[in-house]
Amino acid sequence: MKRTILLYSLALAALLFLLQWLQFGYIVRDLSLEFYLGVVAVVFTAVGIWAGLKLTKPKTKVVLQSNFIFNEEEYNRLGISKRELEVLGLMAQGLSNQEIADKLFVSLNTIKTHSANLFIKLDAKRRTQAVQKAKELGLIG
Amino acid sequence: MKRTILLYSLALAALLFLLQWLQFGYIVRDLSLEFYLGVVAVVFTAVGIWAGLKLTKPKTKVVLQSNFIFNEEEYNRLGISKRELEVLGLMAQGLSNQEIADKLFVSLNTIKTHSANLFIKLDAKRRTQAVQKAKELGLIG
DNA sequence: TAGACAATCATCCTTTTGGGTGAGGCTAAA
DNA sequence: TTTAGCCTCACCCAAAAGGATGATTGTCTA
Numbered sequence: 340m341k342r343t344i345l346l347y348s349l350a351l352a353a354l355l356f357l358l359q360w361l362q363f364g365y366i367v368r369d370l371s372l373e374f375y376l377g378v379v380a381v382v383f384t385a386v387g388i389w390a391g392l393k394l395t396k397p398k399t400k401v402v403l404q405s406n407f408i409f410n411e412e413e414y415n416r417l418g419i420s421k422r423e424l425e426v427l428g429l430m431a432q433g434l435s436n437q438e439i440a441d442k443l444f445v446s447l448n449t450i451k452t453h454s455a456n457l458f459i460k461l462d463a464k465r466r467t468q469a470v471q472k473a474k475e476l477g478l479i480g
Numbered sequence: 481m482k483r484t485i486l487l488y489s490l491a492l493a494a495l496l497f498l499l500q501w502l503q504f505g506y507i508v509r510d511l512s513l514e515f516y517l518g519v520v521a522v523v524f525t526a527v528g529i530w531a532g533l534k535l536t537k538p539k540t541k542v543v544l545q546s547n548f549i550f551n552e553e554e555y556n557r558l559g560i561s562k563r564e565l566e567v568l569g570l571m572a573q574g575l576s577n578q579e580i581a582d583k584l585f586v587s588l589n590t591i592k593t594h595s596a597n598l599f600i601k602l603d604a605k606r607r608t609q610a611v612q613k614a615k616e617l618g619l620i621g
Numbered sequence: 622t623a624g625a626c627a628a629t630c631a632t633c634c635t636t637t638t639g640g641g642t643g644a645g646g647c648t649a650a651a
Numbered sequence: 652t653t654t655a656g657c658c659t660c661a662c663c664c665a666a667a668a669g670g671a672t673g674a675t676t677g678t679c680t681a
Contacts, residue, residue, distance in 0.1 A: 448661055451639075467611060625681095628675100641665105
């Protein structure tokens with residue numbers, strides 16, 4: 340960054356010097372002032388563009404990992420049912436069994452059964468582990 | 481984009497016209513040519529920088545989902561300690577409090593305290609929710 | 622040096638989770 | 652039509668997690 344600023348400063352100084360030289364030189368003595376100014380304008384516009392691009396840090400646009408691809412093979416291989424996957428998803432969102440039961444309009448016991456089956460199929464001992472494994476396997480986003 | 485080009489063209493035309501006007505006007509008749517040229521250079525440099533930034537498509541540096549960027553701002557804002565973050569990470573891996581305690585060579589009660597503090601700081605009611613929020617905030621991978 | 626804070630551990634109590642088992646209803650396939 | 656699988660629900664018991672509170676130690680820092 341500092342080097343870029345230095346370079347830009349040097350370039351600007353050189354151009355100003357060049358202007359000075361041209362002004363009293365013999366090369367463009369017969370050219371019209373309008374043309375002269377036009378050249379200056381164009382050159383400095385170019386310098387400005389270059390400087391602007393150099394000086395600004397590249398915008399880092401963080402693309403979130405929203406590109407989740409459902410792993411249907413694993414889903415079928417593990418024999419997980421639709422309802423179980425649904426429970427798994429809500430589980431991953433941090434809901435309790437009771438909250439999941441309320442959301443799906445079923446009893447708490449039903450959710451407990453689903454989760455128990457999930458733990459067996461995912462070979463997990465806890466819901467956090469089940470969620471972690473399910474994310475690794477691409478079953479949930 | 482097209483509108484930007486049009487705007488830039490108009491601005492350039494306006495500036496050239498201004499130059500023309502200044503050149504034969506009475507305002508800067510007594511100013512030195514060097515000063516005049518300097519102003520032109522500076523103005524067009526600025527225009528160039530602006531145009532350069534506007535015209536170039538924002539450099540989108542796509543960060544793949546695999547590399548996790550730790551969000552230090554959120555980490556500091558929430559006042560989470562090192563040890564708490566450590567516990568949070570192990571929690572996200574699906575470990576139980578007892579397993580975390582064993583891995584960190586501390587007592588189960590210590591882990592419970594850490595997790596309780598985490599839940600307060602993350603505004604979570606359950607460990608699964610804490611993990612989910614922490615992932616959203618970029619505290620864990 | 623006093624105060625703030627992180628890390629550690631404890632106790633008591635409640636809630637949630639998980640394991641095991643059984644069972645009825647419903648649907649799709651053999 | 653019988654079987655298999657899914658969804659549903661229940662009960663009991665044990666383990667884990669969570670809430671509240673207090674306390675000690677060590678390390679910075681104002």
